Amino acid sequence: MNIHSYEKLWLIAALLLIVGFIATITYGSVGLGIAMIDDSEDTVNPGSLDEDFGEPRVEHVGENEYEAYVIAQTFTYRPDPIEVPADSEVTFYVTSRDVIHSFSVVGTNVNTMVIPGEVSSMTVEFDDPGEYGIVCNEYCGDFHHTMEGQLHVVPEDEFDMTELSVEADDEVELGDEATFNVSVENGMLDDLETTASFEIGDETVEEEITVAGESTEETTFTVDSSDLGEGDHDWTITVDDYEESGTLTVVDELEEENDGGNNDE
Amino acid sequence: MSNAYIDQFPAEAKVVKALFYSSFVALALGGVFGIIQTLHRTDIYRFIDSANYYSVLTAHGVFMVITFTIFFLVGVFTWAVTTSLDREVEDIRFTWAWVALMSIGTVMAAVPILAGLTDSIDMSAAVLFTFYAPLQGHPLFYLGLVLFVVGTWVAGADWFRSWWAWKKENPDARIPLPTFMVLTTMIMWYIATMGVATSILVFLLPWSLGWIETVNPLLTRTLFWFFGHPVVYFWLMPAYMMWYVMLPKFSGGKLFSDPLARVGFVLFLLLSTPVGIHHQYLDPGISEGFKFIAMTNTMFLLLPSLLTAFTVVASMEHGARQRGGTGYFGWLKALPWRDPVFAGMALAGLLFAAAGFSGMVNAGMNINYLVHNSLWVVGHFHLTVGTAVALTFMAVSYWFIPQVTGKELWNRSVALVQVVLWFIGMTFMTNSMHRAGLIGMPRRTAEPQYEGFEFETAVGSVGELDAQIALGGVLLTLSLVLFFANIIGTAFGSRSDTLPDNGYAEALSGSDDAPRVLDNLKLWTAIAIVLVIFAYSLPLLSIVDRGGLFGPDIPPLPVSLESVTFLAFAVEHVATVALESAGNFAQTALSGVIN
Amino acid sequence: MRISKAGLLVALAFLAPILVELRTVLAWADIHLSVLETVFVGAIIAAGLLLWAFLPEDGDETTSDRDVSNSEL
Numbered sequence: 001m002n003i004h005s006y007e008k009l010w011l012i013a014a015l016l017l018i019v020g021f022i023a024t025i026t027y028g029s030v031g032l033g034i035a036m037i038d039d040s041e042d043t044v045n046p047g048s049l050d051e052d053f054g055e056p057r058v059e060h061v062g063e064n065e066y067e068a069y070v071i072a073q074t075f076t077y078r079p080d081p082i083e084v085p086a087d088s089e090v091t092f093y094v095t096s097r098d099v100i101h102s103f104s105v106v107g108t109n110v111n112t113m114v115i116p117g118e119v120s121s122m123t124v125e126f127d128d129p130g131e132y133g134i135v136c137n138e139y140c141g142d143f144h145h146t147m148e149g150q151l152h153v154v155p156e157d158e159f160d161m162t163e164l165s166v167e168a169d170d171e172v173e174l175g176d177e178a179t180f181n182v183s184v185e186n187g188m189l190d191d192l193e194t195t196a197s198f199e200i201g202d203e204t205v206e207e208e209i210t211v212a213g214e215s216t217e218e219t220t221f222t223v224d225s226s227d228l229g230e231g232d233h234d235w236t237i238t239v240d241d242y243e244e245s246g247t248l249t250v251v252d253e254l255e256e257e258n259d260g261g262n263n264d265e
Numbered sequence: 266m267s268n269a270y271i272d273q274f275p276a277e278a279k280v281v282k283a284l285f286y287s288s289f290v291a292l293a294l295g296g297v298f299g300i301i302q303t304l305h306r307t308d309i310y311r312f313i314d315s316a317n318y319y320s321v322l323t324a325h326g327v328f329m330v331i332t333f334t335i336f337f338l339v340g341v342f343t344w345a346v347t348t349s350l351d352r353e354v355e356d357i358r359f360t361w362a363w364v365a366l367m368s369i370g371t372v373m374a375a376v377p378i379l380a381g382l383t384d385s386i387d388m389s390a391a392v393l394f395t396f397y398a399p400l401q402g403h404p405l406f407y408l409g410l411v412l413f414v415v416g417t418w419v420a421g422a423d424w425f426r427s428w429w430a431w432k433k434e435n436p437d438a439r440i441p442l443p444t445f446m447v448l449t450t451m452i453m454w455y456i457a458t459m460g461v462a463t464s465i466l467v468f469l470l471p472w473s474l475g476w477i478e479t480v481n482p483l484l485t486r487t488l489f490w491f492f493g494h495p496v497v498y499f500w501l502m503p504a505y506m507m508w509y510v511m512l513p514k515f516s517g518g519k520l521f522s523d524p525l526a527r528v529g530f531v532l533f534l535l536l537s538t539p540v541g542i543h544h545q546y547l548d549p550g551i552s553e554g555f556k557f558i559a560m561t562n563t564m565f566l567l568l569p570s571l572l573t574a575f576t577v578v579a580s581m582e583h584g585a586r587q588r589g590g591t592g593y594f595g596w597l598k599a600l601p602w603r604d605p606v607f608a609g610m611a612l613a614g615l616l617f618a619a620a621g622f623s624g625m626v627n628a629g630m631n632i633n634y635l636v637h638n639s640l641w642v643v644g645h646f647h648l649t650v651g652t653a654v655a656l657t658f659m660a661v662s663y664w665f666i667p668q669v670t671g672k673e674l675w676n677r678s679v680a681l682v683q684v685v686l687w688f689i690g691m692t693f694m695t696n697s698m699h700r701a702g703l704i705g706m707p708r709r710t711a712e713p714q715y716e717g718f719e720f721e722t723a724v725g726s727v728g729e730l731d732a733q734i735a736l737g738g739v740l741l742t743l744s745l746v747l748f749f750a751n752i753i754g755t756a757f758g759s760r761s762d763t764l765p766d767n768g769y770a771e772a773l774s775g776s777d778d779a780p781r782v783l784d785n786l787k788l789w790t791a792i793a794i795v796l797v798i799f800a801y802s803l804p805l806l807s808i809v810d811r812g813g814l815f816g817p818d819i820p821p822l823p824v825s826l827e828s829v830t831f832l833a834f835a836v837e838h839v840a841t842v843a844l845e846s847a848g849n850f851a852q853t854a855l856s857g858v859i860n
Numbered sequence: 861m862r863i864s865k866a867g868l869l870v871a872l873a874f875l876a877p878i879l880v881e882l883r884t885v886l887a888w889a890d891i892h893l894s895v896l897e898t899v900f901v902g903a904i905i906a907a908g909l910l911l912w913a914f915l916p917e918d919g920d921e922t923t924s925d926r927d928v929s930n931s932e933l
Binding site for chain 2: 001002003004006007010011014015017018021022024025028029034035036037038039041043044045046047074098099100102104106107108109110111112113114115116117118119120121131132133135136137138139140141142143144145146148149150
């Protein structure tokens with residue numbers, strides 16, 4: 001077979017190009033550490049994600065290291081928005097409850113298919129704060145085009161994983177004590193030192209609390225209703241940027257039928 | 266008396282003509298759906314419901330890349346085998362049988378797709394060209410696809426029969442180049458379609474009929490791509506064949522090298538299939554190693570395409586110099602640009618070079634994160650199948666249609682304007698699609714306008730990108746109108762006696778120069794199968810091992826628009842979520858009471 | 861004419877990809893052209909091309925003889 005010398009040159013150039021491409025891709029994998037989505041995660045049963053995968057959530061797993069567990073389903077992502085701090089390393093674990101979706105953070109190279117039964121994991125570094133859209137780029141049904149989510153990369157000093165919840169009496173009899181059970185959950189690994197402040201009427205009570213990493217601390221504020229007097233009293237409990245508020249009604253005499261507690265709503 | 270194809274093979278000319286006309290019907294339908302989509306997703310003009318967009322998209326995809334391309338190429342292959350072996354088909358009834366099989370298959374698949382557009386029929390196949398489970402189309406859709414593919418298998422058998430019969434009479438002759446190309450392409454097709462046949466017959470069809478409860482989404486998806494990449498070469502190789510054996514003829518010269526053309530096609534046979542996983546770079550459940558193997562195979566698949574580029578350009582230059590062209594680039598002026606067949610194929614080749622570059626990006630395993638499933642990919646394949654293949658087919662129709670009808674082409678100037686318009690339309694459309702993809706705009710979306718964020722462009726604005734896509738789409742539609750005007754005009758013309766002779770280009774370096782081993786199809790088939798086993802057996806075993814043959818317990822999601830099952834499914838979801846949150850609330854409330 | 865009519869048509873068509881890509885390439889050099897400006901630049905280049913094409917070839921009047929691309933196959 002005789003091959004024209006130009007064609008030989010072209011052939012060699014083509015082979016060099018191909019080898020060059022493979023080399024750059026290999027460098028990207030080995031040198032820059034751009035890992036592919038792979039089979040490192042165990043499979044899950046889409047029908048029982050609660051046991052296999054747990055609640056959609058963000059977890060603090062190490063210094064500047066977070067894990068985001070995301071569930072994609074027609075036609076939403078949970079959690080939404082996903083919040084992580086800047087200058088952190090976030091590993092996303094994404095799975096689907098129903099059909100094939102994708103999890104694609106617009107304007108970045110965070111992009112993976114989400115296949116029911118499989119968990120896609122990828123570790124991403126977020127250097128700067130910003131707000132990103134998340135889109136599903138795999139057709140997943142009639143309303144595929146409405147499937148979007150948000151990823152908020154918040155400044156490091158504004159980021160926390162604190163959750164405040166308050167159990168408070170709605171109504172007390174004049175002369176009784178009203179109690180406010182405050183629980184502060186700290187999702188971070190580090191201890192949280194903060195102040196819980198309670199305001200009702202003109203009164204303000206502050207309490208220093210320390211919540212150990214990955215735990216919940218509870219505290220109780222009480223107030224004597226005779227100090228407040230009969231009527232409605234607005235209250236506010238503040239921990240850092242979180243605020244819970246409500247209204248306490250002080251009545252002359254409680255109606256009997258309310259004894260069972262207010263867990264019907 | 267002319268010596269056109271219809272004069273040499275009147276019976277076969279009828280078959281080829283029927284195949285071409287069928288493909289043009291699909292092209293017309295696909296074109297209509299194409300412009301609807303273009304205007305819809307760019308939000309220029311929306312008159313369908315966004316939920317129906319996906320039926321339109323399925324129709325556009327299936328009609329264009331399955332019906333139009335494949336009907337056309339089996340016509341070309343029939344022409345190639347009969348012409349180059351210089352013998353009629355063994356049994357014309359057998360030939361008509363596979364034509365019928367393919368047609369019935371197409372109609373069966375088309376019915377549920379089109380029914381998806383009306384609410385009055387509760388039937389849909391809006392599962393797109395890739396039909397990923399657990400999205401579930403109507404059984405008729407899967408059944409139609411199976412019949413269609415079986416039709417192409419029988420067509421291949423027809424051409425092999427011709428070759429075997431010819432070989433008995435010519436035991437020592439080299440396989441003529443066009444027949445060689447047909448046979449290698451068909452072997453590749455037989456291997457490739459095993460994937461989709463298994464996917465449909467073992468899993469999707471029984472599942473859509475309710476015989477099996479679940480499927481493994483990753484498995485059926487992988488089997489689809491086992492077929493899904495080589496199918497693009499099934500479209501492309503007839504176009505390559507035209508560039509190898511026809512373009513030199515129209516340029517006024519000869520094919521540069523017959524042996525290297527054979528090498529190219531052998532490489533396509535070997536490497537087209539063991540690369541499908543490069544469509545799954547971002548799939549969980551497939552290890553990085555398997556993806557790497559698919560990536561290297563894909564990169565080596567560039568080689569035959571780069572060889573083709575050389576041979577095609579060299580053949581064109583040879584032709585131009587035969588016509589009196591001179592100078593380093595001056596010979597370009599001497600090419601027969603007035604001839605729509607030549608001009609169309611040359612322009613298609615030019616855009617295919619651009620498609621090659623975006624393909625190289627796609628093939629880059631880790632670069633794929635940036636472009637996977639974005640509009641970039643749509644831009645890429647509108648340059649490959651939408652231009653390299655479609656424009657070559659349309660251009661070469663201007664030669665083929667007179668050959669199989671015996672009628673002069675209605676208007677050569679309109680034909681020239683048509684191919685140029687396609688080139689310009691595709692330039693506008695694909696350029697903006699690539700750019701929109703780079704900013705993260707997804708493909709396959711009725712409304713790529715989101716509430717929570719906006720796409721940020723590097724140059725211009727999203728509005729400009731959309732306008733450019735729409736402009737391209739309109740020009741392409743206009744081009745299609747001109748194409749059909751010409752085809753219809755030709756069909757109603759009268760029989761001509763002055764048609765050019767049927768034939769294809771000779772080679773400067775002929776088949777005597779090609780090593781004998783190139784014609785050893787058994788050897789290449791064996792190597793191709795070994796490569797496929799090497800690339801696919803472990804990934805498939807691992808997928809089955811992980812997810813089970815029939816996958817986890819996931820209910821199907823039928824796409825029927827008003828389907829009761831879908832509603833039931835949605836209701837169930839809402840109920841589950843509501844129950845969950847109610848349960849959680851009750852729990853906290855209860856613990857509050859207890860404390 | 862220096863080039864056949866069909867050759868000119870193809871050359872003009874080839875301007876389309878050059879122009880749309882030029883706009884992107886110029887943006888790297890921080891030159892941002894608006895759509896209208898791009899169209900304007902395109903019109904100038906197209907006019908230049910037409911001018912070149914219609915200028916008679918130097919001292920050669922038998923242009924049509926050299927216009928091989930118009931010949932039939």
